[in-house]
Amino acid sequence: MTTSEPRLPNVRTPVPGPKSREIFEQEQRLIAPGRQRISSLAGVAFDHGEGATLTDADGNTYVDFFAGVAVASLGHAHPQFTSALERQARRLIVGTFASAGRAEALRLLAEAAPGRLKRAHLYSGGAEAVEAALRLARSVTKKHEVVSFWGGFHGKTGGVLGLIGDESKQGYGPLSAGRYQVPYADCYRCPFKMKYPQCGLFCVDFARAQIKNSSAGAIAAILVEPMQGTAGNVVPPDDWLPAVKSLAKELDALLIADEMITGFARTGKWWGVEHSGVEPDVMTVGKGMGSGFPVSGVMLSDELGKAEPFGKPSASSSSYGGNPLAAVAVAETIKAINAEKLVENSRKVGALLLGRLLDLKEKYEFVGDVRGRGLFIGMDLVRDEKTGELLSRKVTEVIFKEALKRGLLAMSYFPRVRINPPLVITAAQAEAGAAILDEVFAWVRDNVDWRAA
Numbered sequence: 001m002t003t004s005e006p007r008l009p010n011v012r013t014p015v016p017g018p019k020s021r022e023i024f025e026q027e028q029r030l031i032a033p034g035r036q037r038i039s040s041l042a043g044v045a046f047d048h049g050e051g052a053t054l055t056d057a058d059g060n061t062y063v064d065f066f067a068g069v070a071v072a073s074l075g076h077a078h079p080q081f082t083s084a085l086e087r088q089a090r091r092l093i094v095g096t097f098a099s100a101g102r103a104e105a106l107r108l109l110a111e112a113a114p115g116r117l118k119r120a121h122l123y124s125g126g127a128e129a130v131e132a133a134l135r136l137a138r139s140v141t142k143k144h145e146v147v148s149f150w151g152g153f154h155g156k157t158g159g160v161l162g163l164i165g166d167e168s169k170q171g172y173g174p175l176s177a178g179r180y181q182v183p184y185a186d187c188y189r190c191p192f193k194m195k196y197p198q199c200g201l202f203c204v205d206f207a208r209a210q211i212k213n214s215s216a217g218a219i220a221a222i223l224v225e226p227m228q229g230t231a232g233n234v235v236p237p238d239d240w241l242p243a244v245k246s247l248a249k250e251l252d253a254l255l256i257a258d259e260m261i262t263g264f265a266r267t268g269k270w271w272g273v274e275h276s277g278v279e280p281d282v283m284t285v286g287k288g289m290g291s292g293f294p295v296s297g298v299m300l301s302d303e304l305g306k307a308e309p310f311g312k313p314s315a316s317s318s319s320y321g322g323n324p325l326a327a328v329a330v331a332e333t334i335k336a337i338n339a340e341k342l343v344e345n346s347r348k349v350g351a352l353l354l355g356r357l358l359d360l361k362e363k364y365e366f367v368g369d370v371r372g373r374g375l376f377i378g379m380d381l382v383r384d385e386k387t388g389e390l391l392s393r394k395v396t397e398v399i400f401k402e403a404l405k406r407g408l409l410a411m412s413y414f415p416r417v418r419i420n421p422p423l424v425i426t427a428a429q430a431e432a433g434a435a436i437l438d439e440v441f442a443w444v445r446d447n448v449d450w451r452a453a
């Protein structure tokens with residue numbers, strides 16, 4: 001399947017094609033409602049991938065600006081990654097005993113880690129890792145309350161559900177007690193209608209007052225995404241996270257940076273926190289960490305790791321976390337990020353792509369804001385540039401489908417578009433994807449009443 005030249009989009013049938021449709025309908029008869037929106041909207045069944053492209057069951061090839069929501073860091077079917085997993089699968093899959101693979105994964109993680117966060121526990125999913133970080137914060141501080149941010153997302157399990165900063169948690173109450181949300185520095189949509197830097201980071205002053213007035217005085221942790229993924233790839237000003245770290249210190253609480261999306265070279269640096277120079281007390285990692293293999297982790301210092309009950313035997317382990325296959329996935333991902341200079345590629349190709357998307361902002365009235373760091377780019381599609389009112393979902397779903405028809409898979413079905421391709425994407429592939437967006441936006445401008453609801 002490997003070709004010498006990276007692939008470019010090539011769509012030869014209607015999308016979804018007949019084979020995709022057949023597979024999708026087979027699934028649809030049995031799959032429970034609630035599957036990922038992008039999968040329902042696309043209706044496409046992918047057959048294989050290569051680097052930053054995906055090919056469907058009908059042989060159509062798409063540039064992937066999605067990467068399984070920033071999961072496929074090394075892209076699809078990375079040769080060394082897949083053969084290492086294959087080799088390990090033939091030897092040993094199960095168990096939480098020491099293994100050469102896990103020792104290597106932990107060493108590589110420690111080498112990449114910021115500051116003192118040289119120790120790690122491995123888990124299988126993101127929410128599980130965030131839950132573990134919260135148990136650690138309780139063990140360390142002997143307090144139980146947690147602060148998170150509007151627009152934040154940390155998973156859907158019981159302990160973190162109440163930390164989601166939007167309405168998607170509605171209907172699941174009662175939520176855990178002692179959870180407080182404060183506004184994020186989402187400056188394009190500032191809830192205080194202020195402008196940075198004249199605002200003097202008023203949102204942090206507001207958070208301080210909000211916590212003081214609403215908490216029971218037992219804040220164990222502030223949980224924060226260094227840049228918000230689910231909210232729309234939102235990038236706060238660089239001096240905001242240091243101010244949040246100071247607030248955590250004032251509260252004698254841990255700062256937990258949820259690097260699930262922003263870690264592992266996604267933002268053009270190894271970690272999202274590096275952009276602001278903040279060393280968090282704890283980091284949660286996952287997604288791109290295993291390039292598609294379900295593995296996540298909590299990264300912490302020697303000192304915090306001793307806290308009990310977290311540090312007691314079996315108190316922070318799990319059935320699958322860090323099993324031999326997961327460990328190989330982590331080790332091979334880190335090795336490839338280093339060997340293939342993917343931090344640099346993320347920065348370079350990300351800057352190029354950001355430039356192309358900023359050109360689209362000049363060209364189309366409904367492109368309201370474009371922002372990004374590395375291969376983590378967000379774009380707000382708006383009805384009204386002055387008020388920032390977002391385009392309707394009806395319009396953005398059309399944008400998603402028109403892009404797919406032309407060979408681009410991107411999270412453009414929400415008006416806060418998220419672009420997070422595999423880190424291996426080439427300049428030519430990024431240009432091809434941006435050109436498709438340009439073509440689709442021109443088509444929407446000429447054919448769709450995008451101002452209407």
Ligand SMILES: Cc1ncc(COP(=O)(O)O)c(C=O)c1O
Pocket residue numbers: 069125126127128130153154155156225229230258259260261286
């Ligand atoms: C920042 C962040 N934290 C945690 C999670 C939860 O990860 P998972 O879906 O693997 O439970 C996500 C998932 O999107 C995320 O974006």
